[in-house]
Amino acid sequence: MEKNLLEVNNIEVVYNDIIQVLRGVSLNVPKGSIVSLLGTNGAGKTTTLRAISGLLKPENGAIKEGYIKFDGRDTTHLTGTDIVKLGAVMVPEGRRVFKHLTVNENIIVGSITRKDGSAKIREDNELMYKHFPRLSKVTNRMAGYSSGGEQQMIAIARALMASPEMLMLDEPSLGLAPLLVKEIFDNIQTINRELETTILVVEQNAKVALAVSDYAYIMESGKIVLEGPSKDLQNNPDVKEFYMGITKGGRRKSFKDVKSYKRRKRWM
Amino acid sequence: MSYFFQIVVSGIVVGSIYALAALGLVLVYKSSRVANFAHGQIIAAGAFITFFLTVNVGVPILFSFLASMIITFFLAMSVERIFLRRLIGEPIISVIMVTIGLASIIDGLIFITPFGTENFSFPHFLPQTPLSLGGVSISWTQLVGVIITFILIGAFSWFFKKSTIGISMRAVSDDQFGAMSVGISVPRVFGLAWATAGLSAAAAGCIIGNITGLNFETLQAFGIIVFPVVILGGLDSILGAVVAGIIMGLIQQFASGYLDGNFGLNGTGDVMPYIILLIILLFKPHGLFGVHEIERV
Numbered sequence: 277m278e279k280n281l282l283e284v285n286n287i288e289v290v291y292n293d294i295i296q297v298l299r300g301v302s303l304n305v306p307k308g309s310i311v312s313l314l315g316t317n318g319a320g321k322t323t324t325l326r327a328i329s330g331l332l333k334p335e336n337g338a339i340k341e342g343y344i345k346f347d348g349r350d351t352t353h354l355t356g357t358d359i360v361k362l363g364a365v366m367v368p369e370g371r372r373v374f375k376h377l378t379v380n381e382n383i384i385v386g387s388i389t390r391k392d393g394s395a396k397i398r399e400d401n402e403l404m405y406k407h408f409p410r411l412s413k414v415t416n417r418m419a420g421y422s423s424g425g426e427q428q429m430i431a432i433a434r435a436l437m438a439s440p441e442m443l444m445l446d447e448p449s450l451g452l453a454p455l456l457v458k459e460i461f462d463n464i465q466t467i468n469r470e471l472e473t474t475i476l477v478v479e480q481n482a483k484v485a486l487a488v489s490d491y492a493y494i495m496e497s498g499k500i501v502l503e504g505p506s507k508d509l510q511n512n513p514d515v516k517e518f519y520m521g522i523t524k525g526g527r528r529k530s531f532k533d534v535k536s537y538k539r540r541k542r543w544m
Numbered sequence: 545m546s547y548f549f550q551i552v553v554s555g556i557v558v559g560s561i562y563a564l565a566a567l568g569l570v571l572v573y574k575s576s577r578v579a580n581f582a583h584g585q586i587i588a589a590g591a592f593i594t595f596f597l598t599v600n601v602g603v604p605i606l607f608s609f610l611a612s613m614i615i616t617f618f619l620a621m622s623v624e625r626i627f628l629r630r631l632i633g634e635p636i637i638s639v640i641m642v643t644i645g646l647a648s649i650i651d652g653l654i655f656i657t658p659f660g661t662e663n664f665s666f667p668h669f670l671p672q673t674p675l676s677l678g679g680v681s682i683s684w685t686q687l688v689g690v691i692i693t694f695i696l697i698g699a700f701s702w703f704f705k706k707s708t709i710g711i712s713m714r715a716v717s718d719d720q721f722g723a724m725s726v727g728i729s730v731p732r733v734f735g736l737a738w739a740t741a742g743l744s745a746a747a748a749g750c751i752i753g754n755i756t757g758l759n760f761e762t763l764q765a766f767g768i769i770v771f772p773v774v775i776l777g778g779l780d781s782i783l784g785a786v787v788a789g790i791i792m793g794l795i796q797q798f799a800s801g802y803l804d805g806n807f808g809l810n811g812t813g814d815v816m817p818y819i820i821l822l823i824i825l826l827f828k829p830h831g832l833f834g835v836h837e838i839e840r841v
Contacts, residue, residue: 331725357729365725366725372721374715374723375719377718385715385728387708
């Protein structure tokens with residue numbers, strides 16, 4: 277983990293020329309690592325990912341300050357297509373599978389930006405079914421009829437078909453049962469290990485994300501408020517209290533004490 | 545009985561051309577949700593380009609047929625690039641108004657040429673004696689036209705079903721943001737949809753021109769008749785366009801074959817498609833093969 281594959285330096289993102297969402301976000305993703313970006317709703321996690329993948333335009337957003345470097349190249353103002361070609365692919369929030377395409381068509385379409393020949397693409401296509409054996413049973417079913425977990429797998433497989441250097445996942449645990457969340461994160465670890473894909477994962481589920489990642493950033497209202505190796509953050513009392521619902525005594529918080537959340541702690 | 549089969553045959557001939565003509569409309573609608581009101585003009589332009597190349601330049605008809613398909617491919621692509629690209633994200637009604645404006649402009653351009661007012665017919669290059677089979681006759685032009693139409697429809701279907709670019713075009717119509725996230729360039733897909741629509745329109749125009757002769761109004765009218773066809777088939781279904789095209793052709797031929805002259809009726813073939821259009825819109829607005837939103841609960 278010597279070199280930073282992704283370097284986000286002090287970016288500010290403004291929507292509709294007026295709503296500032298990111299106020300100077302900086303983060304680094306070392307090559308080969310798993311980095312998680314945590315935070316509550318509206319903290320700006322999704323916007324950060326969209327800024328990195330060049331997909332702010334559809335939402336009328338723009339990077340006003342700072343720069344993003346991927347693999348040593350400035351990608352701040354590149355289009356989404358170019359960034360995918362460079363090797364950074366995002367799995368969007370809510371999976372966004374193509375509902376009326378079959379599972380296999382969904383996976384194949386991920387290879388659209390590749391130029392390295394159909395033999396290699398076919399090989400990778402097979403590989404996806406090895407990583408996600410569940411999908412091999414439903415290749416010809418319409419993706420819209422798949423379960424949430426399957427759709428997440430389809431979306432990940434689709435992104436991997438671009439043979440990316442870095443995979444970005446936007447809340448892969450969203451709306452999934454705990455066992456499935458575990459399965460998905462196991463998959464993410466396997467992909468990181470076997471395909472050597474660098475991973476940046478955005479999550480609200482801090483517990484599971486910290487468990488698999490090497491390094492983590494915590495965002496709040498458009499800023500990074502805390503960062504560190506995941507091991508350290510797991511033991512940080514504030515992280516424990518705010519993101520994992522564990523009290524200072526180390527016991528699980530009961531619903532009776534939930535109102536103590538109102539006592540918001542200032543990070544800075 | 546042979547009268548019945550004669551009607552079936554001519555219904556399939558007309559219908560397959562409707563299918564080919566409707567294909568382009570479906571493509572543009574499917575990818576960008578725009579109903580293209582200039583489709584009839586593109587059909588006519590394709591036919592005139594073929595005629596011009598064949599008769600005035602002297603290119604063999606097969607080559608001028610291919611050339612006109614290629615020319616309209618790029619023509620339609622540049623129309624998208626110049627006029628419609630900057631309308632991405634604008635209200636759909638503005639985009640539709642632009643296609644209507646476009647139709648008027650192409651009309652104007654065609655009226656500058658002799659094609660706007662005069663009638664022409666393609667030189668005969670196939671045997672003139674119609675093929676006869678058990679009392680049912682079909683002209684060589686019709687037969688070859690139908691065969692070419694089916695080959696083209698087959699090629700298009702293969703392209704959208706199997707090729708990665710074809711799949712990516714369907715992906716864009718399914719979920720634009722999802723498509724962008726995997727690196728599909730949405731503007732390029734729109735351009736390609738217009739281009740393939742232009743290509744199929746030119747092919748349809750050329751086949752119609754060979755069968756019925758070149759008359760601007762007739763050709764242009766195909767741009768209107770395709771609306772009932774695509775609505776019957778489901779606006780965003782390629783298979784729907786093909787099936788509905790043939791159904792519509794049969795309905796028209798049966799109506800004019802059996803109703804006209806009886807019960808004091810006349811011209812039912814022209815009215816029937818629009819009656820069907822109304823019925824479909826009332827009872828099955830998605831059409832026969834239109835997409836129903838998949839909603840998992």
